[in-house]
Amino acid sequence: MDFTSIVFIQIAIFSCLAIVFPTSRSSSSIKISAAIVLILLSTSFYFRPDLMAKVGLGAWVVAILVPILLMRQLESLVINSQYTAASRFAKWLRWVVPTDGMWSYHRLLKGLSLAQTGQLEAAGEIFARSRSSERTEIGRSATALLYRSTDRWQEYIDWGQQRLTPEQLQLDRSTTLVYYLRAFAETGDLRRCIAEVAKLDRDRQLNTQYLNLLKMYILAYCGRVDAVILACQSLLSMYPTEVHQFWIGTAELAAGKHDPAKKELRQLKQATADSCIQQDIAWRLSQPLPNLDKLTSYDWETVAQMETTVIQDAGYSSVTPNDAPTPVTNVIIAINVLVFCAELFWQSRIGDKDFTFIPWGGLAATLVVTGQWWRIITANFLHMGILHLGMNMLALLYLGKFVEYRLGTWKYLFAYLVAGLGSMAVITYIDIRWMTVPHITVGASGAIMGMLGAMGAIHLRGWRQAKVAAAGRQFQAVLFSVGFQLVFDLTNGHTSIVGHFSGLIIGFLVGLMLLGLPTKELPRLPSS
Structure with missing residues (x-):
């Protein structure tokens, strides 16, 4: 094989x-x-x-x-409020994924599309038909969308208290639950919303994205403008800008900045073509926000904890903001791709049987010790095939962007090169001392594993020194990735376990060293 x-x-x-x-x-x-x-x-x-x-x-x-790829594409369309395209896509996708409510999901998206363009009556008819089976998650989601599309929050609460069981709310950990908890805050019962979200956070019972969304709602109702801006820029950057602007405006209203906030919301209402956003703005400007004087000291402590969590999660989240500049990662990927294209071109000229990595700079320990030291460098940019290149570049795109964003451009470049060159040097030493059969090593895997090590160093420091729980969870994810890579290498005779784990260790140690130097600050509350 x-x-x-x-x-x-x-x-x-x-x-x-x-x-x-x-x-x-x-x-x-x-x-x-x-x-x-x-x-x-x-x-x-x-x-x-x-x-x-x-x-x-x-x-x-x-x-x-x-x-999975198709479902992620559908999710992306929904998050970005592209409901018309999402409805068409879901109608086709139900033949590929025919279960879990997909058969009728496209109708809900069609209703959202109509509501988005102001056709609320037609949208309501679709939601009313879909809610006929309230025993299913789709039916309950339709009910949530029906009330949400017309801002009938109190009616939604009344319906939920009569029809929804705790078990159903546990199952519906998306649309139904998010809108149900938001309804309490919109109708003045912010304390109930805070308590329920805190319980979900404590018990880890909700998807992280939806949990962050609910936290952002609460911070907005409490007037924590800076925290809302930070959440929109990082943890919730996947949502449309109009959604960000609406909730930032809500936070400014709650903070007492009435005149500028109302002006911004009115401008947004005129600029957006999304009828749902327009209706939300009309509701916000006509209805009072929750009375913050009703919150107890314990409620405020909970809100402060949520604010701290948002700041910490933004700083140690594995997701790098879309607009984060990561030029070194982009350049390294481009160099690897260009070198591989040159390999393919040369291979097509001379034939597969005659192609070898030796003239291209592949790592051969016997040649390195005779003076061809530059092979320790060039071998990092060569790959055996499209699968080898693709897997490495996908890993680099994720790991490299994270480490570059956290450490800064020049420290990241230093860590990448040291991990890559160091892993090749270790392979050379091991080959000379113990290997009897000469072989050639190529690939950026050692350097990329070094970035995984550097990521682990960043999270370990945040967990142990800064006492950030999110960093601890991310560090556990790094350890899981290391374990996965170990099993992968042990069951695959074509990979270099020495190169991978020497790069990992070097990257981890270099990361710890660089973190001891003045480095790029992790995200924090922006100044007002």
Whole structure:
């Protein structure tokens, strides 16, 4: 079995195991699909190992990879309020993912599209038809959207108290729950909203994105303008700018900046074509905000804790803001891609059989010790194939952007080069001392694993020194990634475990060293 097949099979197995794991939040349909793929992989391995790659990988691509990618595309359309396109996409997608309410989801999106363009009556009819089955999550979501689209918050609370059970709210950890808790704040019961969100945060019972959204709502109602701006710039940057502006305006109103806030909201109402935003603004300008004098000292302590959490999560979140400048990462990726294109061109000229990495600067320990030291550098920019390049560049895009944003451009470049060169130097030493069969090493994996180590150093420092809980969770995720890479390397004879883990250790140590120097500040509250 070739290298590509082995790698894909490992990815399929590990991803399916992660999906079926009890704590996974994947949908039931995806979990069933993952279980079926694991059964197919196991069966083919036992009866026909020669067909394992074709059968197992084919099932994984069709049943897992494609649906997940398509669902993420749909989620992106919904988050960005592109409801018309999302409705059309969902109508087609239901044939690919026919369970978990997808069969009728496109109708809800159609209703949102109509509401967005001001056709509230037509939208209400769609929501009313969809809510006929309130025993399903789709039906309950339709009810939430029906009341939300017309700002009938008190009616929604009344309906929820009569029809929703605690068990249903536990299941509906998205639209229904978010709008239900917002309804309490919109009708003046901010204390109830704060208490429920604090419980969700304490019990880790809600998707992080929706939890951050609810925290931002509360901070806006409490007039914490700077914290709302920070949340919009980082944790909730995926939402449309108009949504950000509305909630920043709400926070300014709550903070007592009435005249500038009302002016900004009126300007937004005139500028936006989204009827839902227009209606929200009309509601905000005509209805009083929650009375903050009713909050107890305990409520304010809870709000302060939420504000602190937002600041910390923004500083140690694994998500890098979309507008964060990361020029070094972009340049390194471009160099690797260009070098690979040159490899392909040269390979097409001389033929696959005659192609070797030696003339291109591949790492051969015997040549390095004879004076060709530059191979320690050049080997970092060579790759064996499109899969090797693609996996490394995707990892670099994620890890590199995070580390560059946190450390700063020049410190990041230093850490990347030291990890890459250091891992190649360790490979050379190990090969000379203990390897009897000469081999060639290429790839940016050592440097990229160094960035994983640097990420671990950043989170460890935040967890142990700054006592940031979010950093501790992210550090645990780094440890999980290290464990995954270890298993991957031990079950794959085509990778360099020495290069990977020497780069990881070097990157971790360099990261700790650089963090001891004056470095780029992590996100904090912007000045008003």
